[in-house]
Amino acid sequence: MDHKTDVFFEGFEALVLCAEVVVHTLLTRYPKAAVVFLEFQTAIANRKTAALLHMGVAKHYQVPVISYAETLFPDFYRLADRLRQYQYSTATITTRSTSTTTTTTIADPVLPFPHGCVPCQDQYITESFRDKGCKSLCVFAERSGEKGLNCQQSPTPPIPGRQPCYVSFLAHDAVHPSAVGHQIAADLIAESIVRTGLDLCRGHTYSDHDVLPTVGLMVEDPTVLKKRSNFVMVKDTMHVFTKQDPLHASSHSPGFKLFGDSVDRPGWIATNPSGGETVEFTMDLPTKPCYVINLAILKSYEKMGTFSVTVTDLITNKNTTQRLDGLWLPRISVPSDVQITSDDDPGCTGKCKVTVTTDKQVEGRTGNKVKIVTLSARECLNAA
Numbered sequence: 001m002d003h004k005t006d007v008f009f010e011g012f013e014a015l016v017l018c019a020e021v022v023v024h025t026l027l028t029r030y031p032k033a034a035v036v037f038l039e040f041q042t043a044i045a046n047r048k049t050a051a052l053l054h055m056g057v058a059k060h061y062q063v064p065v066i067s068y069a070e071t072l073f074p075d076f077y078r079l080a081d082r083l084r085q086y087q088y089s090t091a092t093i094t095t096r097s098t099s100t101t102t103t104t105t106i107a108d109p110v111l112p113f114p115h116g117c118v119p120c121q122d123q124y125i126t127e128s129f130r131d132k133g134c135k136s137l138c139v140f141a142e143r144s145g146e147k148g149l150n151c152q153q154s155p156t157p158p159i160p161g162r163q164p165c166y167v168s169f170l171a172h173d174a175v176h177p178s179a180v181g182h183q184i185a186a187d188l189i190a191e192s193i194v195r196t197g198l199d200l201c202r203g204h205t206y207s208d209h210d211v212l213p214t215v216g217l218m219v220e221d222p223t224v225l226k227k228r229s230n231f232v233m234v235k236d237t238m239h240v241f242t243k244q245d246p247l248h249a250s251s252h253s254p255g256f257k258l259f260g261d262s263v264d265r266p267g268w269i270a271t272n273p274s275g276g277e278t279v280e281f282t283m284d285l286p287t288k289p290c291y292v293i294n295l296a297i298l299k300s301y302e303k304m305g306t307f308s309v310t311v312t313d314l315i316t317n318k319n320t321t322q323r324l325d326g327l328w329l330p331r332i333s334v335p336s337d338v339q340i341t342s343d344d345d346p347g348c349t350g351k352c353k354v355t356v357t358t359d360k361q362v363e364g365r366t367g368n369k370v371k372i373v374t375l376s377a378r379e380c381l382n383a384a
Helices: 012-029 051-060 068-086 127-132 137-143 179-201 222-229
Strands: 037-039 065-067 089-091 094-097 102-105 162-164 231-236 257-261 265-270 278-284 291-299 306-313 319-325 334-339 351-358 370-379
Touching: 012 051, 012 222, 037 051, 037 068, 037 179, 051 065, 065 068, 065 179, 068 089, 068 137, 068 179, 222 370, 278 370, 291 351, 334 370, 351 370
Parallel strands: 037 065
Antiparallel strands: 089 162, 094 102, 231 370, 257 265, 265 370, 278 351, 291 334, 291 370, 306 319, 306 351
16 A cells, blocks of 8 residues: 555555556456445545546556545535635524424525535544544645634634534544445445446346457566566555465564554554664575565654664575655555565565664654564565
8 A cells, every 4th residue: 555645656566566557467366256346435526536547547458437526525515615704613403492393494505415514423433543533524624725714713613603614524533434435335336236237137238358368568578567466475454355374473662563553553663762673584595596575564754763674695695675664744544565675686585674664763763663563475576
């Protein structure tokens, strides 16, 4: 998983190729399987999604795309535009009751449920996030870079007589769908399956692919796609995979521990501001000319530290070292794979050791966290 704020960034081609590797591998191994893309969207206007990365692959392999974004976000942006002049708040609802009738008045009605404003109901937010409360449309706009907002003024709304607008299909932040959002996504998938079934009943036919030519932008040889997906070892801490092969350390200093933080996502974590903490993982694979070693680290926007990763080939005694930084600008925290050894220069031939060493806390930062979640290996592309 990776994230950038622009679509044509350094490494763009590699991520497009990754999408092709996954689709080509699935359709090769499971030729009768149905493969679809479900594209989501965040409420941060200047954040790009993966849809553009997948577009060429989807078209080439005739993979249908189910777009949560196109279903919900046109209304979302209309709502945001309508409330911009009121700093993304909505008029307070006033109710007048008599002995016989109840009248409810709102000065500027907004889009209806589930696309418009709803009250904050933080009892339905996952308990680990509940202390952060609901995030209003104003907060989402502030995260998108709009200036002059006062989203933190609480409990008094920014404009007297108005109240914050909360969006039902977004959860406690501008990134994750709520339970309503997940139900909408499930409904979209179900609708697509039903529509396909109806098409077949009406005589519409879908062509089978006997040959799967590559997209050809970065790779023209299907064997290269196969090699890129041929991981011979994946050891993991976060229970991402159905059959987990736990990532055990062969040794570690007292400050490097395997535990869960935040919402209980375990990893090998060190936070010592003085640095110097180490964790080692040993690999005992069949001897080959060359393996590529990947390490998945947590990338986040605050409290992260710098560190070095060294792969030592225990057969040739060759060392390959990279210096890495867990901090990045985007306000999102995800594991990000880093390729440590090269396809062209053998850094591991089967028996090797991976050593992570933390640095002293960088001046000006508020933390020195390093988190390791996955260690993986595949044969090098040029290996026989």
